[in-house]
Amino acid sequence: xxxxxxxxxxxxxxxxxxxxxxxxxxxxxxxxxxxxxxxxxxxxxxxxxxxxxxxxxxxxxxxxxxxxxxxxxxxxxxxxxxxxxxxxxxxxxxxxxxxxxxxxxxxxxxxxxxxxxxxxxxxxxxxxxxxxxxxxxxxxxxxxxxxxxxxxxxxxxxxxxx
Numbered sequence: 001x002x003x004x005x006x007x008x009x010x011x012x013x014x015x016x017x018x019x020x021x022x023x024x025x026x027x028x029x030x031x032x033x034x035x036x037x038x039x040x041x042x043x044x045x046x047x048x049x050x051x052x053x054x055x056x057x058x059x060x061x062x063x064x065x066x067x068x069x070x071x072x073x074x075x076x077x078x079x080x081x082x083x084x085x086x087x088x089x090x091x092x093x094x095x096x097x098x099x100x101x102x103x104x105x106x107x108x109x110x111x112x113x114x115x116x117x118x119x120x121x122x123x124x125x126x127x128x129x130x131x132x133x134x135x136x137x138x139x140x141x142x143x144x145x146x147x148x149x150x151x152x153x154x155x156x157x158x159x160x161x162x
Contacts, residue, residue, distance in 0.1 A: 006092075006147035007075050013099070013140045014071040016133050020064055023130035026114045030123040038114050039130070040064045040106070057113055063106050067137070070099045074144075089152050096145045100138055107134040 024037035034047045036054060041061040043054045074095040077088060110131065118125040 004147060004151065006144035006151075009140045009144035009147065010071045010075050010096075013137045013144070014068045016137045016140065017064055017067045017071065017103075020130055020133050023133070024128045025110050025130040025133075026125050026127055028114070028118050028121070028123045028125045030121050033121075036117075036123075037128075038110075038117065038125075040110060043117060055117075060106065060109050060113060063102060063109065067099060067102050067106060070095060070102065071141070074099065089148055089155070093145060093148050093152075096141050096148065100141050100145075103134045103137045103141070110134070 020040040022039075024039050026038040028036040028038060028043075030036070034045055037044050037046055040057065041064070042056050045054050074092050077092050077095060114125055117123075
């Protein structure tokens with residue numbers, strides 16, 4: 001699948017998920033205390049003092065790494081002993097659906113974690129651009145699924161011709 005359009009979509013999904021480590025998903029403002037930025041891996045305090053990590057989000061960190069690895073594995077997924085390419089395409093299709101479920105879970109998990117942190121410290125939170133990255137990843141993975149389905153239908157049509 002390395003030379004197909006779905007490779008580009010899955011590579012973009014991995015890059016978008018990787019950007020979640022560096023782009024904050026939300027800004028949490030505590031009146032009178034400071035401003036915190038919520039990343040997929042940690043919560044960092046920003047402001048006049050040096051930036052330091054307040055907490056580490058292990059579940060979203062592991063889920064984000066899993067999404068990146070799964071997108072890259074999907075690109076190179078191939079069963080070497082199969083004579084037909086079709087079973088490996090079906091495997092890639094399943095892996096893409098699993099990746100979409102993980103990204104939906106990531107979106108819900110980040111939302112719940114932001115709400116939990118903001119409610120604990122009685123703060124107001126604002127969504128940043130990093131919050132929509134899982135949605136963009138879902139759309140890109142869906143486009144990759146459409147490309148994989150087109151390849152499967154193309155192989156079926158070749159089998160009918162033989």
